[in-house]
Amino acid sequence: MPVQKFMVNGQRVEVDVEDDVRLLWVLRDLLDITGPKYGCGLSICQSCTSLVNGKAFNPCSVPVGQLRPSDEVVTIEGLADAVDGDGLHPVQEVWLEEDVAQCGFCQPGQIMAAVDLIQTLLADGRRDVTEAELDSLRNVCRCGTYPRVRTAIRRALAVMAETPVFVRGAQR
């Protein structure tokens, strides 16, 4: 059985598993990193959204054999430590202040997608977000937290525009 080597949440890992097993299951079933959720396995619901080299992606749609040893995956568990500073990532902080979560199941993915959107805007020198850009987020929330997600992203963008925060490896 092949040995898969990559980085996750700052740690170098080696896992014995077939090349075609999707990363989501390697994280969840073999490494006990359960923040990324299974909501469809089809790259639709976005509840597994995590970051690879600073950019959002869906681990449900990546055969683990496609990762290089230097690729760094950051899941919700590692988000706070993947940026400078103590405490939580500013997006997580705003998520708490706005009390966004209801059942919470989709929220790791919501937060990672928000981090990616905000990083992209900041890299473009933007300090605002349009309704169309908020509409572009694909994350399903069956509790309907969408209005608070929009509010939280606007607030987090304002906070991060003052003090830019980028996850390791993200384009600045």
Added chain:
Amino acid sequence: MRQSPDVSRRRFLGYVVAGPTLITAARWIDPLATADAQELPRIGAQIAESYDLIDFLRDAARPTANLITVTVEDDGTVSFELHRTEVGQGINTAIAMIIAEEMDVPLSQVRITQADARPELLFNQLTGGSNSIYTIYDPVRIAAAVARQRLLDAAAIALGSAGAELGILDGVIRAPDGSSLGFGELARDASSQVTEAVDVQPKRERPRIVGTPQNRIDARAMVTGELRYTGDLVVPDALPTMVARPPTHLGRPVRLRNEAAVLAVPGVTHVALVESGVAVRARTFGQCIDALQVIDVEWAPGPAAGMSDESVQAALADAELPQVVPDTGALTPLGIPSPVQTRDFSFTFAFQPNCPLETNPCVADVRTDRAEIWGPMKNPVVAQQDIASALGLPQDAVTVHVVQGGGSFGRDLFWDAAREAALVSQAMGVPVKLSWTRTDDFRQGRAHPACRSSIRITRSETDIVSYAQHHTSVNTDFGHGLGEIITARADELPGGLGGMGFSQTVFMLTQYVPYDFGAVEQLLAETLPAPGEIETNVFRTGSMRNIYSPNVVTARELAIDQVAAEVGRDPLELRLSTLRDARSVAVLEKVAEAGSWGREMPAGTAQGLGFHSEYKGRAACLIEIDCRPETVSRTVPTAAYAYTGPRVTRAIYAVDVGLTINPRGLEAQMLGGMMDGIANCLSFSLHLVDGGFAEDSWEHAYYTRQWNVPFETQVFILDSSSQPGGAGEFGVAASMAATANAYARATGSMPTSFPINHGMPLAESIVPQGAIPQSPTDGLGRR
């Protein structure tokens, strides 16, 4: 700011329960405690106006309320094993707030966990019908008040001070001389070696926590990924397991044709045929999905084989009860226009999936003499009974652990996954961590039943003088144990309900017309199966958030708007002049004022109103919708599959649930309910095609997405009494109705079939029945 609620002056009896630390409970069997129950109903009143579903569930819970205990630990933590299930509705936070309020401890010092199945609670461990806060508020408050009193008594002795001189701040009791003791230091002294009854009066001063906006106590665990849902649990040897399911809804497996090939799939350890399909256990869920690509099973068709949306709607039309109010005709016998006219309306509603995002997970470890089950169950006692029976074990050999759920919306009232996981574990002889696939969840999961609602309104001049609504539904499965309550309590119910079926009871305890419309009648008929026809359900149905109300209320509110238009009355004025009480008028006036009802809007856009009363509360919604072609045909660059359609641009909600425990949580429930209401009206349904539901993923089942969310949302909370009502489902019906009315006004055409996009052709990319789509492999490329 909200007003200080009129906290009851009544004294209650509670218990200090024998134990090594302070444990307290409530005695709570006085059924005349509700003000509503003492009011004389008006002539012609409907049952639900004075005694509704949450009264019923609360009365059923009274005899066992004293089995619910508050415990003070020696570290000062106040812990409470909640006999309800947190699934996102914020019940853990609300209960923690009630305890923190009564005992003057910081919210962070209260620890709420989900209780295991406790069969001794009988009817008092059901999470549904928005009954939780209404049912638990008094018992928790009383138990906490007993604890507070005992701690004060113990502190008076320890500090050598008269009880009346002591004060409590943040879980510390202080004497006038400055000496103090924490709850933890007093817990042992305050405990009792025998259970004793205590007379107690809950706090009377102005509340400090209850009624203030509080963030969820579990939010940090959610945003850091630390919260473990069922699928995240680590139970030794409980490997990932999925089930191959039939190509028709509720079909059955006959035999597995290629066991060796399935076992040869990398990672697969076991395969077993069970009642619902063929289960595969593997090292990872990905390898289960691999096995589902090669598995070959012979299937027997399900009970809905050959049925379609059209045949179901035809069966509903056949089962509809005829109207008894005569049709007056447009002309009098003398040939002049009749001053009294009848108007008929019929609306149809498609099946809807009540899928949460979590896909029916369950962990089961079944041994020869015992079983242990973990899952997000809202009915754990009935689940335990059913699973024990299915496994051939005594009930007390089955331990059911209730795990916080990733959404429910009615789904977790049933334990389909738990029963299945238990049977799979038994058949394989090993522990399993079962998950349904997303596709399973839409096709074989629970559905809100298809239904139709027909209304006959009689008007005299410009007034409505009679209103009759006949609601006809595919059978709603209430087989989740409430039936036991009916058996126990049917004879005691007011209004001659005894002997009626459970659906009828729920309908009559939830539906009433809040307007003065003269002679009023609302009836339910159900079919598929027809009463007494066959024992098993044709479809796996269940209550979806707010049960009958979204459909019944939407039909009613649309009909009111149409009659108003026909007689030249403003829809707001007609409602305000016929609503029966000040609370109703207040919420409707609030949304009309905040939303500037009647403001000028461009052609193709419009406002709409909806009103709904249930759960002792009142709710109103104002929606603004944009149905212009350029909006309806908009695209989303990131999601080629996106269903866009009409856009609700603004949503305003006003709600009065009586006493609000947590305004922040209530607002969240209303916001979420509005997202449901919009989806119910415009886009979210299942298509029944040849005995199976077609939808396979969120790509084709159009629940509200960001591209459908209103740009502006507002929720106003109007408090009106000292007793909390129900809230978890209360955002759906009024917003669905308001969206429908806004759509009718924007397009000039009243919709009669819901959701409005249901007639759209199915996407060609939907996977065939019986197939499970394989996960993509281009995730690095498409980021």
